[in-house]
Amino acid sequence: MEKNNLSNLSHDMTIPDVLSSICDSTSSLVEGCRLPVKMSGSEDWPLAEIISIREEDGKIFYYVHYVDFNKRLDEWVREEDLDTRKVQFPRKDGLTTGQNTNTGISTPKRLISTSRPTSPVHHNLQDVQVNGNTVLQAALQKKINRKRKAPSISSPAIIPATPSTPITPVPSNVTIDEDSQEVPNEKTPRQSGSMVTHHDDVVTRMKNVPLIELGKHRIKPWYFSPYPQELCALDCIYICEFCLKFRKSRKCLERHLSKCNLRNPPGNEIYRKGTISFFEIDGRKNKCYAQNLCLLAKLFLDHKTLYYDTDPFLFYVMTEFDNRGFHIVGYFSKEKESSEDYNVACILTLPPYQRMGYGKMLIEFSYELSKFEGKLGSPEKPLSDLGLLSYRSYWAQTILEILMNQETDGDTDRPQITINEICEMTSIKRDDVISTLRNLNLLNYYKHGQYIVCINKETIDQHKKSMEKRKLRIDPKFLHWTPKDWSKKPRY
């Protein structure tokens, strides 16, 4: 991290200017400022960036992002949580200017008056013009525009858009009337990718849903998701755990539940062992469910943006069964046809089920499907921080399991296996196998392009321990599924 000192600053400005504005209060703080902020639930004061400022009943609140932390920790803080002695103001070029704390020198006001171009200043959330509806409308408009420009180019739908994007008529699936969550009848060309990195837009950088109720769980969302703004203004959004439609109150949800016949996700149950089931949902046939699933997932996935054209995707929803029904635990989506051998687009274990082995089970299932298809596969990039951890651990366990079960080959004292054989046995793509072997530090060059894999006792012990803990496993005997060749279908 580079911190600019006074001598750097003096390149762009005169010394008297610099000295003229000492930051001694919060009044000069603007969006983009960086300063130490007390993180709630801890005694730490990590460096944070102000994303938004709002005033409520005479009090000012700051929405901050802790610079070296995941966005899920972003939060509203009060004035007293800010350490205003060490402020870095945003520069004209969008970067943040460091400031020497001891001299108390800050960037002059004429420089700080320009906030980032992408961050419109909202002092009150009431002024914010962008909401779930407009974000969706803007995205659809973009899609239409793109279609007009270059119908043959497959490019992902980009959401969210900036407030200036033209507005199209409100799609009916984002209003909150009963039974209105139907899907706009769109016919769009094939798009690539499931979700894409979104713009650094101030609204979509902020969590907008305070709480959701899903079945017996009340869950605090981690990230922005374009639910209708009318619902986001409420304390909680009530979601039917079976069809994933959302309601503004428990009463409305109860009314819905009395009419909703589903006790499991729509689509085919293609796996059941014990209480665990998997349902395969076609994003074209069950568009409303698929879109509502994406909306729900976006609350917990940051790096990817919601994708409204669900037609090119299949969704695999994992459920846990009890006498009330099949309760959603997590899911992954998968392109019907992937030009890059992706076998997973988005993957999520819902927070109440995290750190219990379900995530790895989802991953294992995705590779079982690839094995049935006779293909190698890899998850779409980028992976979230938690996703990457799960995948690394899954790859390591799967590959170590194979290496340790190798039988000695007759005329040599060492068992032999090729990378390609590992790929074929696991459906894990070659690059992922190699990176895993490297991460585990197992590869030692031998001769003539051959490598010797040496596994030390520590790695073996560690592996055995972690496999004992891994109780939840997919049993391919219980998978009843025939892969479809989607390329033979005229449209999905």
Ligand SMILES: [Zn+2]
């Ligand atoms: Zn329902």
